[in-house]
Amino acid sequence: MEGVANLIATYEIDQQRLWQTLMELGEIGSTPGKPEEGVTRISLSLEDLKARKYTIDVMKEAGLKVRVDAIGNIIGRLEGTDSSAPVVMTGSHIDTVIRGGKFDGALGVLGAIEAVRTIQEAGIELVHPIEVVSFTDEEGVRFGSGYFGSKAMVGGVNKEMFGFTDETGITLADALKKAELNPNEYMSVVRNPEEIKAYVEMHIEQGKVLEDQQLAVGIVTDIQGPVWMEVEFEGNPDHAGATPMNMRNDAGLSMAELMLEVEKISINNQGVGTVGKASLEPGAVNIIPGNALLTIDLRHVDKRYRSNMVKEVKQAILNICRKRKMKANIEVKKEVDPATCSEEIIEVIQQSCKELHVPTMKMQCGAGHDSLMMTKVTKMGMIFVRSKGGVSHNPKEWTDKEDCAIGTQVLLNTLMKLAK
Ligand SMILES: [Zn+2]
Structure with missing residues (x-):
């Protein structure tokens, strides 16, 4: 297996620090001593709110300027030398399914924070600002509508959706208000396509293709x-x-x-x-x-x-x-419309893999992600990281520490190229 130590990285992410945040976030919503029960952080539940606070803290520690938009998307921003230049965006989600795992979504958020933290700490000057986003309610378990945060960001949310209820009859609007968010202001969440240069999401594969090919990372070409x-x-x-x-x-x-x-x-x-x-x-x-x-x-x-x-x-x-x-x-x-990843971003990810001497492959993505929404307003790309046994949405979901680090390093190099 390729070791992170062998990567030819000019600026190296901190593998240990990344792993620690993954494990700490993974504690939230899990029962101590019962790993078989996995992680449950349904959107806007108490556990999710705790995880949000944790994520905000990690973003702040990483030197990012944090804001939470009206429907709860958490956005951590690293300023570029030209603050009016369009943003390079990266991220994923921290909500989970019932009895899910520690990596689905979390890796994309925490990996992105680690990558941007590395840039920040090294004092690297990039032209474009970078924003790490943790999107609200990607999984859609509680209110039956997935990709909610990213959908709102691209203007795909309407008033009716706030009336969706969970099993106990609480509406999405009420759950947002209870979390001190402001559903009435949902149109303020919409981002202008000109504001965003690109969106790159790192995510666990949730399939066995990379494991089968003995590769740590893959580059997504299309999303079903x-x-x-x-x-x-x-x-x-x-x-x-x-x-x-x-x-x-x-x-x-x-x-x-x-x-x-x-x-x-x-x-x-x-x-x-x-x-x-x-x-x-x-x-x-x-x-x-x-x-x-x-x-x-x-x-x-x-x-x-x-x-x-x-x-x-x-x-x-x-x-x-x-x-x-x-x-x-x-x-x-x-x-949901299928999506094609941007040729340009595929090329940039490929170059990043090449300079890091990380063998990779192009592949299709079978699961839905926030990137499906973001592709409506900007060029989109995805980095896949090997999942053990292809298992996801399950307590057994696992991605090796080393693979998390390799994916994050590829993300870092990719972000630096896109934001320079
Ligand atoms: Zn996910």
Whole structure:
């Protein structure tokens, strides 16, 4: 494995300091002595608020000027020699899923702080200001709407979203107010595209490609955008004994058939498709399922192919309904455009890897990130860091200390080139 010590870095990040912040932030939202429970920092929860305070403290210690915008994005700024020059932005998020890990999001925020701290401490003068951003509610676990902070920054948030409620009935607006934020001022969060020169996000891969290739870091070329659908089949909940096979309207079989169709359609379009949640009603051993509810997640890096996948899935549902005499309800719950990373930033990251003698590869990104939003207003790039076993959103999520440092060093060199 490549050691950080072997990197040819002019300005070197502090591997130990980075690791310490990762471990300290990882304590917040975890139960002492119970690593198997992972880290839970749902957006705007008490744990998240504690983590926010911690992040602000680390930013201040790093010499950044910190402000929190109206909906809670934390922004730490290092001034450039030309304070009116467009900003080079980097960051990620510190909220987690329920029983998540220490690295998803956190590495992108703390790594960025460490990189900028290195620049600051070395007294390096760069023309462009650099801003490290920790975005509010990336995961979307609590209010069912992800990328909230970055979406607000690019003007993609509307008033209705503040009425979204969590399980206990608290609205997003109330949760923000409780955190002493100001949801009414959400339009003040929007950044003018001319203000931002580039956005670079470092994130754990959440897949096994880098591990498989024995590489610490990868360079993202495209990000798949997800479409989420909810499909409900309505048949007849007849008796399992008294209804002959040819007289049934079995919603369960319709669901099974659709699941296999999703697989076929995804393979044919070279995308990915998943049925991750499915249930049958009434759900008894001796009753034919009268009702079936399933979710479908479809992704592709090319929007045309993805649209085609959606079209084919809808057609498959129609065919199944006709064949099995069913009614179906289709609801599209989410539709995020796929994104292509900036050629220029890909090139800069590649150069940074080359000068550091870090072997790397170009790759696609299957998960959604704040970068999907930021790409609407600026040139965007992503650095991926190896995830052990490809595991994420799980207490077992892990990235080696050395890999965190290598990714952060690549980020530092990349930021210096973009901001000079
Ligand atoms: Zn993340």
